[in-house]
Amino acid sequence: MPELKRFLLADTAEGLTEAEILDWRVQPGDEVQVNQIVVEVETAKAAVELPIPWAGVVTELLAEPGETVEVGAPILTIDVNPTGAASSADAEPPAEEEMKPLVGYGSKAVSTRRRPRRNAVETTAGSERLNGLATTAPTPRAPVEEPAAGHHVPVDKPPVRKPVEEPAGGYVPLAKPPVRKLAKELGVDLRTVAGSAEGGVITRADVERAAAPVAAAPAGGRERRVPIKSVRKATAQAVTQSAFTAPHVTEFLTVDVTPMMELRERLKRHPDFAGVKLTPLAFAAKALCLAVKRTPEVNATWDADAGEIVFKDYVHLGIAAATPRGLVVPKIRDADAMSLLELARALDQLTTTAREGKTPPADMLNGTITITNVGVFGVDTGTPIINPGESAILAFGTIRDTPWVVDGQIQVRKVLQLALSFDHRLVDGQQGSEFLADVGALLADPGLALTY
Template sequence: MLREFAMPDVGEGLTEAEVVTWNVNPGDTVTVNQIICEIETAKAAVELPCPYAGTVVDLLVKTGETVAVGSPIIAIETAEAAPAPAPAAPVDDEKGAKIGEAGKDGRIATLVGYGPRPGSVTRRPRRGAAAPAAGDQASGTADRAPSGSASPGGDHGQMAPAAVAPDGDRRSGTVDRASHDSASPSVDHDRVGAAAPGGDQRSGTASRPPSGPASPNGDHGLVPLAKPPVRKLARDLGVDLRTVVPSGAGGVITREDVHAHVAAPEPVAAPVASGGVRREPIRGVRKATAAAVVSSAFTAPHVTEFLAVDITATMDLRERLRATREYSDVKLTPLAFVAKAVCLAARRTPEVNAHWDEAAGEIVYYDRVQLGIAAATPRGLIVPKVRDADTLTLRELAGALGGLTATARSGKTPPADLMGGTFTITNVGVFGVDTGTPIINPGEAAILAVGAIKPTPWVVDGELAVRTVCQLALSFDHRLVDGEQGSRFLADVGALLTDPGLALTW
């Protein structure tokens, strides 16, 4: 039995996915749960297992093609027996008609009885309709006699049928009306357009004379209005009056208009780009990222605050911990200290770990911190989550960050780890950047950007010294985080990084 496997929804609310690679070919034998292809969604790259056992008949989607969820992507011939076809419905010999076809009696069989005979539909006669003009009136329009007046033949109750084209196509079947208040049966040529030569009126509408004087070359374009001296001036200066914007009364071009047109700078043509041009379709992670940042930037009112922090004490603590046995097998990065400081500071300012629910008209406060870490991958920017980060120790946070980053860069982050965040950290310092104005991840209240860590001149106890300094930038949603709350949170993070011992007092 031939079965088709449709593109599944591997995440929450995904509508499409791109087939990255096929692991099978037509003619291959597959088993249940065998990986047949790898797809890329707006959230992650996912391997699809086969739901059937059998032989691959055809790959319905090419590599690199984006298909909607629910569309078939592969056809597999299984060993299951195909169900017996349903018996055909008996045909009525009397009528001999199938659904949608005309029977012997001329009626068209439908699913709910029988419709009218073909060509039997007629329109109610209109009073006072005049016969159509001779010739081919493909639109089927006819001139109507004056309302309430007698036709030349004295017939008040009949209407001339609409003219039919030679192929039998009744194109419009409409009737043009003549003057309503006229008592003469003659045709009013001011209201009804004359037929084209040969009697062909294909549009059924009256042709209108050009609305303006005809130009000498015979076309019906409008001639610019200008006095003879102005025309001579334009001719001497080589100006086409049709390109001059008039300013005089009634659209008349003046001498000043001609001089202003000459003095106006000519438009500069855009420079032609040299070299080749490369275009790439917007899809996958890039498409999802673009939609997310646009939605956030134009929905949440962003406020960004900056703080320079002396983290010399934190870096010294990092070196001491790395020398201990407990942290010997863990990659302890400065980001782990920042993540721990964020979790501690969020306890004192719960507004940064919240969500603005516009539909419900509520602010949702979360008890746990679902910490997102922005990661740059070959597929684009993704934000995997560390679940319940506020319950983890510094060592557990360091291990979770290391595993999360490695999985993200390999493109194996499951879609479930990319959803449900409450706060995000983006480490722009790894690129040598001091700071930035990060855009809040949609659905969250704030995001912290960590800049480059570098030796910087710093005043310590009234004296200039070289210290290890880092720039922090906090963007928050001003709908639910006030300036006082955002400032206090950023100051708490900075204080913990300046003196890690403060964590013992909170």
């Protein structure tokens, strides 16, 4: 007999509560192998491809592309015994089993709230709408007879449902809860939408088509609405939390980095740096790691619950990266132990992976201090917001040819602006100023690194 298992959406990084289904790589009826990628989801941190730990035949997809699913919810059903061969499982009903968190994604326990299975409840014609759709009261089920020995029949108990109060006219539109939610967000009355799916069920596409003229009407077609979700939603929550929790102070410093740029040109010709993308940001990363040793407060954490300041004798350097899905901040682990060459390689790999949307969620956790390179956009500087759990963030501006006084003479020099935002609860003005001055001095005269 069939042996069904439910594939649950696991917590792919500590603390995630939901993810959006981006793309199914399988369809009902497809045969899959162990560890085959079956779905791509977008979490608050990155796009992640999920493998399935069983072999078998896909029987049902329980979420649609674009649907946001809570961690622990089932998203796919698979028959791991499609040939009907007898197994030890045949002796114990039911044959449906739920997957535990994926190996490699952490051991955090997840909720196992079940979504009602399709065709799980017997109803009178037209009175019941399955799998979470709006319903009227179902017809009571007759008692289920026990199967004969040696046979196994999976049986679901009917879920407890509350009768839905039908609107005037007695019509309740057929639509799943996520589709109803989308309709509410877009201001679409489902009673005016014709469902295109089997049985007249309304799909996301139906709602989106109906929403197009609705959304455009207020401004004559010059506005559009996009749901707030995934990376954008997580970014908004993080910066809001930081801005209203940590008292920010921002200081600025303008630096002549001509010596740094001259050193960069020499190193690019050095055999050790052949084929390496050596950017000014690599020098900033190295200078920051050196300066942290003299001002450890900028690399510490304020633990309000414990009433402690946590000093960290390592630097997990966050690099703010703009991606098609929004702002992400992957980390370079133990950046303080790396040479300039190693940092350059790590930065190149990190930024490439981030822009492709392939950064593993675990790589964006537990940073200690961050650099945001606003200079890549031609911006001089800004007032960056500290990442939650950290105490400082350095903004690295664009490098411009600028008139500069050198030994009493005006010369054209390579000049940039730095901005440091820090948490004033544990970093005083003196400490923040000394740290920023150290970073600036190392960029203005890289030879000072020998004295650190």
